[in-house]
Every structure is written in C-alpha cells, then in structure tokens.
Amino acid sequence: MRVSLFIPCFIDTLYPRVGMAMVKVLEKLGHEVDYPEGQTCCGQPPFNSGYWDEARTVASRQMSLFRDSEIVVSASGSCGAMFKKFYPELFQGKPEEKEAARLSAKSWEFSEFLVSKLGVTDLGARFDGKVTFHDGCHGLRELGTKQAPRDLLRAVKGLELIEMKEAETCCGFGGTFAVKFPQISTAMAEVKCNSILETEVEYVVSNDSSCLMQIQGYLDRNSPRSIKSLHIAEVLASE
Amino acid sequence: MSESAIDPKTQFHADADVTTADTDRRAFVRKALGGYKTTRAKTESAFTDWEQAREAASAIKYEGVNHLDTILTQFETNFTARGGKVFWASNSQEARDYILGLCAEKGVKSIVKSKAMTSEEIHLNAALEEKGYGVIESDLGEFIQQLKKEAPYHFVFPCMHLKREEISALFEKEIGSAKTDSPEELTMIARRFMRRHYLEADMGISGANFIIADTGMISITENEGNARLTCAHPRIHVALVGIEKVLPRLADLALFLPMLATGGTGQNMTCYNSMYAGPRQEGESDGPEEFHVVLLDNHRTRLLADPEQRDALHCIRCGACLNVCPIFKNIGGHAYGTTYQGPIGSVITPHFKGLQDWKHLSGASSLCGACTEACPVKIDIHHHLLHNRRNAMKQKPVWWEKLLWQGFAWMMNRPRLYSLAIRIAPWMQKLHPIVFGSVLDPARGWTQTRDLPEMEPQSFSAWMKARKEGRK
Amino acid sequence: MTGSRDAILGRIREALRVEAPHHAHAKIATGNAPVTAPFREWLPAVGPTEADRVALFARLSEMLKTEFIECADMTSAAVQLHRLVSENGWKKIAIHDGKLMNALLAKTDGTLETMSADGSYDKFEMEQCDAGITECECLVAQTGSICITTWSSGGRALSVLPPHHIVIASRAQVLADLTSAYELLAQKYAGKYPSFISFITGPSRTGDIERILVLGAHGPKKLTVLLVP
Numbered sequence: 026m027r028v029s030l031f032i033p034c035f036i037d038t039l040y041p042r043v044g045m046a047m048v049k050v051l052e053k054l055g056h057e058v059d060y061p062e063g064q065t066c067c068g069q070p071p072f073n074s075g076y077w078d079e080a081r082t083v084a085s086r087q088m089s090l091f092r093d094s095e096i097v098v099s100a101s102g103s104c105g106a107m108f109k110k111f112y113p114e115l116f117q118g119k120p121e122e123k124e125a126a127r128l129s130a131k132s133w134e135f136s137e138f139l140v141s142k143l144g145v146t147d148l149g150a151r152f153d154g155k156v157t158f159h160d161g162c163h164g165l166r167e168l169g170t171k172q173a174p175r176d177l178l179r180a181v182k183g184l185e186l187i188e189m190k191e192a193e194t195c196c197g198f199g200g201t202f203a204v205k206f207p208q209i210s211t212a213m214a215e216v217k218c219n220s221i222l223e224t225e226v227e228y229v230v231s232n233d234s235s236c237l238m239q240i241q242g243y244l245d246r247n248s249p250r251s252i253k254s255l256h257i258a259e260v261l262a263s264e
Numbered sequence: 265m266s267e268s269a270i271d272p273k274t275q276f277h278a279d280a281d282v283t284t285a286d287t288d289r290r291a292f293v294r295k296a297l298g299g300y301k302t303t304r305a306k307t308e309s310a311f312t313d314w315e316q317a318r319e320a321a322s323a324i325k326y327e328g329v330n331h332l333d334t335i336l337t338q339f340e341t342n343f344t345a346r347g348g349k350v351f352w353a354s355n356s357q358e359a360r361d362y363i364l365g366l367c368a369e370k371g372v373k374s375i376v377k378s379k380a381m382t383s384e385e386i387h388l389n390a391a392l393e394e395k396g397y398g399v400i401e402s403d404l405g406e407f408i409q410q411l412k413k414e415a416p417y418h419f420v421f422p423c424m425h426l427k428r429e430e431i432s433a434l435f436e437k438e439i440g441s442a443k444t445d446s447p448e449e450l451t452m453i454a455r456r457f458m459r460r461h462y463l464e465a466d467m468g469i470s471g472a473n474f475i476i477a478d479t480g481m482i483s484i485t486e487n488e489g490n491a492r493l494t495c496a497h498p499r500i501h502v503a504l505v506g507i508e509k510v511l512p513r514l515a516d517l518a519l520f521l522p523m524l525a526t527g528g529t530g531q532n533m534t535c536y537n538s539m540y541a542g543p544r545q546e547g548e549s550d551g552p553e554e555f556h557v558v559l560l561d562n563h564r565t566r567l568l569a570d571p572e573q574r575d576a577l578h579c580i581r582c583g584a585c586l587n588v589c590p591i592f593k594n595i596g597g598h599a600y601g602t603t604y605q606g607p608i609g610s611v612i613t614p615h616f617k618g619l620q621d622w623k624h625l626s627g628a629s630s631l632c633g634a635c636t637e638a639c640p641v642k643i644d645i646h647h648h649l650l651h652n653r654r655n656a657m658k659q660k661p662v663w664w665e666k667l668l669w670q671g672f673a674w675m676m677n678r679p680r681l682y683s684l685a686i687r688i689a690p691w692m693q694k695l696h697p698i699v700f701g702s703v704l705d706p707a708r709g710w711t712q713t714r715d716l717p718e719m720e721p722q723s724f725s726a727w728m729k730a731r732k733e734g735r736k
Numbered sequence: 737m738t739g740s741r742d743a744i745l746g747r748i749r750e751a752l753r754v755e756a757p758h759h760a761h762a763k764i765a766t767g768n769a770p771v772t773a774p775f776r777e778w779l780p781a782v783g784p785t786e787a788d789r790v791a792l793f794a795r796l797s798e799m800l801k802t803e804f805i806e807c808a809d810m811t812s813a814a815v816q817l818h819r820l821v822s823e824n825g826w827k828k829i830a831i832h833d834g835k836l837m838n839a840l841l842a843k844t845d846g847t848l849e850t851m852s853a854d855g856s857y858d859k860f861e862m863e864q865c866d867a868g869i870t871e872c873e874c875l876v877a878q879t880g881s882i883c884i885t886t887w888s889s890g891g892r893a894l895s896v897l898p899p900h901h902i903v904i905a906s907r908a909q910v911l912a913d914l915t916s917a918y919e920l921l922a923q924k925y926a927g928k929y930p931s932f933i934s935f936i937t938g939p940s941r942t943g944d945i946e947r948i949l950v951l952g953a954h955g956p957k958k959l960t961v962l963l964v965p
Contacts, residue, residue: 032724032725034676034682034686036724037686037723037724037725038686038689038719038720038723039717039719039720040717040720041720041722041723041724041727042720043724044724044727044728045724045727048728060725060728062679062725062729063679064679064725065676065677065679065682066672066676068673068676070669070672071669071672071673072650073631073650073653074653074657074665074669075650075652075653075654075655075656075657075658076654076657076661076665076666076669077654077657079669079670079672079673080669080673082673082677083672083673083676083677086676086677162630162631162632162633162634165633166632166633166634166636166637167633193634194590194634195590195630195632195634197590197630198630199629199630199631199632200630202627202628202629202630202631203630203709203710204707204709204710205627205709206277206280206627206628207709207710207712207713208277208280208281208284208285209280209284209591209594209595209628210630211284211713211714212284212290212594212595213590213591213594213630214713214714215287216290216294216590216593216594238716238717239714241715241717242710242714242715242716242717243713243714245714245715246713246714246715296946296947299947300947310780311778311779311780312777312778312779312780312781313777313778314778316777316778317775317778317779320774320775320778323758326756326758329756330752330755330756331752332748332752333745333748333749333752336745336748337745346929346931351739352739352740352741352743352744353739353740354739354740354743354744358739358740362739402954403944404942404944404945404953404954405942405944408944421943421944421947422944423944423945424944424946424947426945426946427946428945428946431945447945447946447948447950448950450945451942451944451945451950451952451953452952454953455952455953455954458954459863462897462954463859463860463863479929481929481933487940487941487942487943487953488940488941488942488953488954488955489896489940489953489954489955489956490953490954490955492892492896492934492955493893493896493897493954493955495892495932496892496893496896496897497859497893507744507748514918514921514922515915515918515919515922517914517918518775518779518913518914518915518917518918519775519778519779521914521935522779522780522879522914529943532780532796532879532880532937533879533880533881533935533937534937535936535937535938535939535940535941535955536896536934536935536936536937536940536955537934537935537937538932538933538934538935539932539933539934540931540932541929541930541931541932541933542931543931544931545886545930545931547887548886548887548891548892548930548931548932549832549853549854549855549856549857549886549890549891550853550857550859550886550891550892550893551886551891551892551931551932555931559744561740561744561747565744565747565748565751568747568748568751568752569747569750569751569754571754571755571756571757572756572757574751574756575756
C-alpha cells in the first residue's frame with residue numbers, strides 16, 4: 026500500500042535517521058513510501074501552550090498536505106496524538122472539522138501500524154544488546170500503545186528486552202514544559218534515568234524522539250556509564 | 265502556607281526549586297507511593313469489570329452534578345425532616361461566620377475535628393483559634409500537621425512526607441512524650457492524647473465524602489475511627505461539605521465506597537464508612553443534640569458554569585491522581601501553595617482562586633495523563649489542564665508569547681523559509697558553545713541541566729529530496 | 737437562618753442551563769436513566785451460596801486482621817467470650833439489649849461485669865470498659881464488613897470507643913454485597929432511618945506514618961466476630 030509519512034520538525038532536523046529507518050522498514054515490507062513535501066510542524070507547541078488559534082493556523086496547512094493520503098504514519102507518539110486525538114478537538118465547530126475526522130481515522134503511530142494494521146512483528150532485524158523500552162505518554166495514554174513496540178522488539182534477533190521499573194512514568198519532556206518548568210522537568214528526567222541505570226541495559230528505546238532527547242540529554246550530563254537512546258524504527262531497521 | 269506578598273507563580277517556582285533539589289525527601293515520597301501502586305493494582309484486578317465500574321461512577325456523578333439544584337433541595341428536605349439543620353454558605357466568610365456564631369450561641373468551649381479539606385479551604389481553624397476556641401485535629405496525619413503548624417501535604421495522607429524521627433521529635437517537643445522510633449508507639453501516643461477530647465469536646469466538626477439526596481444523609485469515610493468518635497459524644501455536630509459532593513441515592517454507595525477506597529489507598533473498603541442522617545433520634549442512646557450541615561459553594565458554581573470542565577466537580581477527593589502524578593511526587597504537596605494539590609487541584613484552583621494568578625498550576629504539567637487514567641470517576645483531568653491554558657491565553661494573552669507563536673506559525677506555514685532555517689541551524693549550533701549555559705543562552709532552560717543533541721548536517725527532508733532527484 | 741440558599745440555587749440553575757458533554761461515559765445501556773442495580777456485574781464476584789459467602793468473609797477477615805470465629809452454637813460462642821476475657825484480663829464489658837446478645841449472655845457463667853449502652857449511659861464509664869459487644873444489621877461477604885446502626889448495635893459509641901469490639905451474628909445475616917446490605921436497610925428502615933449507620937471493615941487502622949500499617953489508631957485495636965448458626 027501507499028504509506029504517507031509524517032515526519033515532525035524535530036525529527037526532520039535532529040533525528041533524520043529515524044525517518045530514514047522508517048522508510049527502510051516500510052520499503053523492505055514492500056510498501057510505497059510517500060512523503061508529502063512541505064511538512065513542518067503538527068502545531069503541538071502552540072497547542073500545549075494554549076495558543077489554539079496559532080496552532081490551528083499551522084495544523085490546518087499540515088492537514089491539507091495529507092488530503093490525498095490513504096494511510097498516514099507518524100514517527101512520534103506525541104505528534105501522532107495530535108493527528109489522531111487533538112485535531113478533532115482543535116477543529117470542533119470549524120470548517121475543517123470533517124477533514125480532521127478523516128485524517129484521524131487514517132492516522133497511525135509507527136509501531137502500532139506495523140503490528141495492528143500490517144500484522145507484522147518480525148521484520149528480520151538484528152540488534153545485539155540489552156534494551157529497555159520507555160513508554161512515551163502520548164503513545165501510551167492517548168493512543169493506547171503498549172504491547173506493539175514490545176512485540177516488535179522481542180522479535181529482533183540478539184536483542185534482550187529488560188523492563189525498567191518506571192517504564193510508564195513520564196520522562197518530563199512535555200514540550201515547552203521542559204523549559205518553562207526546568208526544575209520539575211529535570212527532576213522527572215532524573216527519576217527516569219535512575220530507573221534505566223538500575224537495569225543492566227546499554228540502550229533505551231522509545232517510540233517518541235522528544236522523550237529520547239530528554240533522556241539522552243540528562244544521561245549525557247549525569248550518567249556514570251554510557252547508554253545510547255534509539256527510536257524503535259532504528260532498531261527495526263538494523264541488520 | 266501563609267499568605268505572602270509574592271505572587272503565587274513566583275512562590276511556586278521558588279518552592280519547586282527547593283523541593284526538587286531535596287533528593288532524599290523525593291525518594292521517600294516515591295517509595296511510599298510505590299506501595300500504593302502495587303496494592304491498588306491488586307485491588308482493581310479483583311473487580312469483575314473495573315472499567316465499566318468507572319463508567320457507571322462517571323454517569324452517576326454526572327447525574328448528580330447536572331441536577332445539582334434538585335438534588336440539594338431533595339437532600340435538604342429529607343435531612344431536615346429528622347431535625348438536622350442546613351446552612352447554605354456562598355463563600356468562606358459566610359461559612360466561618362455561621363460556625364463561629366454557633367459556637368458563641370451554644371456556649372462552645374472546646375472543639376474536636378475530623379478531616380475536612382473544606383475547613384482548610386475556608387481557613388476555619390485560624391478563625392476559631394483567633395476567637396479563643398480550642399480546636400484539636402483528631403486524624404493522626406492532621407494532628408501531626410497541626411502540631412507542626414503546616415498545611416496538609418496530601419489531602420488523603422496529610423503527613424506522608426515526614427519520617428518517624430521527625431514525628432517523634434515533634435511529639436517530644438509539643439506534647440512531652442518519650443522518644444520512640446516505632447510508628448505503632450507514635451500512633452498510641454496520639455490515641456492516648458485524644459481520648460478525653462472525644463469525650464469532653466462541646467462540638468465536633470467534620471467534612472463529608474458524600475451528600476445523599478434520597479435519604480437525606482451525609483457519608484464519611486475513614487480508617488482510624490476518629491470521625492466516628494468526633495460525631496459520637498459532642499453535643500453539636502457540624503459537617504462542612506462542598507455542594508458538589510452529591511450522590512442521588514443511598515444505594516449508589518454500594519459502588520462508590522469500594523471505588524473511593526481503591527482509588528485513595530488501594531484498599532477494597534476503607535475501615536469505617538458511616539452515614540449520618542440527623543441528630544440523636546428518639547430512642548437512641550447517644551449522638552449529638554444538634555446536627556448542622558454547612559453546604560459550601562465558594563466558587564464551585566463558577567466551575568459548574570463551565571460545561572467543558574463541569575466534570576471536575578465529579579471529584580470524590582480520593583487522591584488517586586496525586587498518588588500517580590510525577591509532578592506531585594517531585595515537587596511535593598506544599599509547593600502547590602493551595603488547599604487542593606495535585607492534578608485535580610491544578611484544574612480547580614484557577615477556577616476557585618483566579619485564572620490569571622493560578623494558571624501556572626495548570627502549566628506545571630507534562631500532560632502525561634496518568635491522573636486521568638487513575639481517576640475512578642473518569643474526570644478528563646489532564647485535558648482540563650490544557651483547557652485552562654487555552655482559557656488563560658484567550659482571556660489575557662502574554663504579549664511576547666503571543667508574538668512568539670504567531671511568528672512560529674508564520675514560519676511553519678512557509679516551507680521554503682523553514683527549509684532555509686533548518687539548513688542554517690546546524691551552523692548556529694556550532695556557535696552555541698559560546699553562550700552555552702549563560703544568561704545569553706536561548707536554550708538555557710534546557711542546557712542548565714541537560715545536554716542538547718547534535719544536529720545532523722543533512723535533514724530528513726533534504727535526504728528525501730535528494731533521493732527523489734536521484735542523488736545521495 | 738439558612739444563609740444564601742436562593743443565591744446558590746440561582747447560580748446553580750443559571751449554570752445548568754447549558755448541558756455538559758458526556759465525554760467520559762457512554763450513556764450506559766439504560767439510556768438516560770440512572771444506573772444502580774448492575775453494580776454486581778462490575779464489583780468483585782461473590783459466590784451464590786451461603787457457604788461461599790461465609791468462606792469469602794472468613795478469607796477477607798484474615799486479610800483485615802478481624803478475628804472471625806464460626807461457633808457450633810451459642811454455648812461455644814460463650815466459651816469464646818470467656819476465653820477472650822481471661823486471655824486479656826478484662827474487668828468490664830459494655831453491651832446492649834438484643835435477642836442474640838441476651839442469648840449469648842445467658843450462656844455465660846454470670847461472672848462477667850457489664851454496663852449497658854442503652855438509655856442514658858455514662859460515657860466515662862464506657863471509656864473504662866475493656867470491650868464492647870454488639871449485634872449487627874448484617875455482615876457483607878464482598879468486603880468483609882459488618883453493618884451496624886444505632887438501633888441494632890447500642891448507639892454510636894459502643895462499637896468504636898472500647899478498645900476491643902466483639903460482634904455476635906448469625907449465619908443468615910451474612911449477605912453477599914453492599915447492594916444487599918442497602919436493600920436490607922431500606923426494607924427495614926425506609927422512611928425512618930436511624931441517625932447513624934456504619935460499615936466496619938476490620939479493626940481501626942492508619943498508614944499516616946511512613947505509610948506503615950498500625951492497628952488501633954482511635955477506634956478498636958481488635959475486632960472479633962462470633963458467628964453462630
């Protein structure tokens with residue numbers, strides 16, 4: 026099938042390898058990858074700050090890029106949640122209301138797409154290492170993603186999945202929260218990273234790169250040992 | 265927390281700076297709440313269908329709150345038929361004045377109290393003490409906080425932040441007891457201290473968990489028995505209750521009592537769940553001569569008038585949202601600077617005390633949603649935090665933030681400009697070390713405590729474009 | 737003085753003129769009608785027979801630290817009472833008048849010193865009692881609770897003031913769940929409820945200090961249920 030990718034701004038700029046990995050995985054499965062040009066941002070930053078008019082300005086244009094898409098897969102749980110859960114609320118009572126509903130109905134987060142839509146868990150990937158999975162809150166609680174990433178990771182040859190105690194606890198990123206309330210955000214990062222360090226893992230994997238930015242940022246500054254963060258797409262694309 | 269001249273937001277940041285730096289205390293609080301998580305999971309799993317129970321609880325609360333006028337008048341009719349008295353207080357002042365008036369009129373000298381967050385809300389103890397009435401808190405946690413001259417830390421576990429050594433030192437200082445490191449002995453010290461107060465107090469003041477409309481009762485849930493004792497022998501019983509605490513039928517308690525217990529402490533059922541229907545009736549051997557229920561509005565009708573957030577009034581004050589909130593666990597209950605802490609407190613406080621002054625509580629959240637997931641009555645808590653942010657900005661936009669997001673939207677809608685910006689960005693990052701961590705650093709909020717990732721020279725969009733054009 | 741009754745009701749009515757969305761719950765199967773009876777389908781399950789109920793109550797009692805003793809008859813219940821008296825060195829017990837109570841006391845050896853909680857009683861005398869015995873409205877298997885009221889159990893204080901509470905109850909009083917208990921209360925008292933009803937679930941407890949469980953915070957430290965046929 027033709028899968029349209031939504032690659033949010035920070036993955037575009039900071040974590041392009043995540044997008045590249047998604048393309049590789051989807052093409053390996055025999056699907057046509059479509060990347061509508063002119064994508065920028067889903068509008069979550071102004072949305073979370075309460076500036077919904079500005080969020081709508083951005084979101085409306087973003088929606089129009091996917092008008093002709095059959096399926097839209099996003100690289101991140103939080104941006105995916107914008108498409109799936111929040112655009113309908115944002116555009117309630119507005120002319121774009123129906124379009125938002127249509128987009129929501131055809132949107133998927135990456136790991137959920139693989140497991141629930143395509144019915145695939147084994148991508149023939151190989152990744153040697155001890156890994157723990159961090160549940161991004163938007164994916165977990167807005168989109169209900171819990172088992173899919175774990176099923177995918179368990180099928181990767183050489184990978185040992187170890188659960189951390191605070192897997193479901195928020196990492197403290199929360200968008201602008203991370204800089205508006207840095208002392209709280211950092212305290213939450215500390216709790217998350219200590220939980221990771223309590224396990225023997227060398228890698229922390231998530232389905233949300235913004236979480237990984239927070240976690241890696243804290244680990245690089247504070248961790249006594251080297252732990253690398255990876256998006257699940259990167260693990261699934263490894264051979 | 266006393267009223268200060270500093271605005272609430274500045275005070276909040278200052279307090280959060282201190283409490284988030286207290287690693288020891290944070291670990292202690294986290295450990296305490298870790299136990300809750302395990303216990304609650306076990307209790308929930310015993311339910312045949314926990315999710316359906318939540319749906320029903322949500323529906324019943326919806327029914328009660330959305331018929332609040334008829335429900336409250338039904339309660340009043342049924343309750344007063346048995347000799348109870350109902351006083352409708354619009355605000356803190358009216359509630360305090362009524363209770364003070366009762367004390368004066370009835371020759372009250374000593375008062376024993378069981379836990380009532382509404383009494384914290386209206387600053388009742390201070391008003392009573394100012395007029396010379398002796399007030400003793402009977403709930404162990406509240407008793408400890410009263411001695412410490414501190415507000416409750418958590419509205420279900422008032423002193424959960426304190427270690428036993430601190431409590432022992434407090435008792436030694438304030439009531440002259442012997443030093444001990446046994447929680448059991450500390451509890452017995454408080455028990456022995458309280459006995460004569462239960463027997464000698466003229467008035468017992470309580471809160472209530474539920475107002476029951478069809479039979480005209482109030483229901484009080486507790487583990488210690490101190491509320492039962494507060495309402496047994498004193499000749500006057502006053503219950504101070506928020507108007508929103510309604511349930512249509514007595515039989516609804518069959519659902520709500522187990523759910524309140526599960527959400528609040530992970531118990532199947534709290535130790536004592538008591539329904540009070542009136543003062544001592546004919547043929548009864550004990551109980552108060554007078555029973556007054558003070559119904560407190562105090563801005564609840566303001567929240568009622570916001571249909572989008574009206575379900576925040578469904579809250580049964582179980583504390584589950586506090587128990588799971590990473591913000592609460594890391595900043596502690598006092599940093600909120602207000603009566604109702606945690607996620608639900610962050611939703612309702614802007615409505616009760618002013619949106620512009622208190623919107624920062626709704627802002628101080630990563631919107632993780634753990635609260636909404638934990639809520640037994642399915643209040644959409646974390647989305648209401650977002651709604652408060654939107655309402656605050658609509659009412660009074662912060663000028664530079666408005667400009668920032670307008671600029672952001674303008675740029676994000678111009679893909680060519682965006683592409684240019686992201687091509688320049690890696691070069692800008694190379695210059696970043698010059699200002700890194702200093703006051704000139706635009707990313708200082710981040711870089712003070714965390715590193716930033718290094719930008720790749722080629723963005724994803726550039727890579728896709730190159731691929732499409734046959735280049736690499 | 738009723739205070740600001742009209743003002744508050746006015747504000748409520750004004751606020752309720754706009755309907756709130758039902759976003760948390762689907763309108764449950766019954767449409768807009770209130771939800772009550774189906775509680776049983778969602779709360780923890782209770783088996784269908786009396787034996788199931790008693791077994792569940794026994795299991796929960798163990799968890800709650802309620803001493804639950806099934807007695808072959810009233811004579812052995814009286815033996816249990818005497819055991820408690822001698823083991824604990826009790827001097828005086830508070831009681832109330834009632835069919836089961838009188839039957840129990842009739843089987844004791846007449847050496848027990850008691851005080852009555854019926855009529856007017858001296859609260860300081862009750863405070864000196866070592867234990868209080870009461871009957872109850874019913875036992876609730878689902879939660880391991882004892883339902884008492886002022887009229888079934890000698891008032892408000894008898895079951896909470898003395899440091900050990902003993903309940904004398906019969907097997908037929910073991911009901912399945914809270915819904916059954918409320919149905920019983922409605923049947924018995926509708927239109928003329930006692931001023932006080934309570935569900936007691938285990939001895940008094942607190943977790944206020946370091947979240948460590950301590951029994952006997954302010955209410956009874958020990959709770960014993962003597963179940964006769």
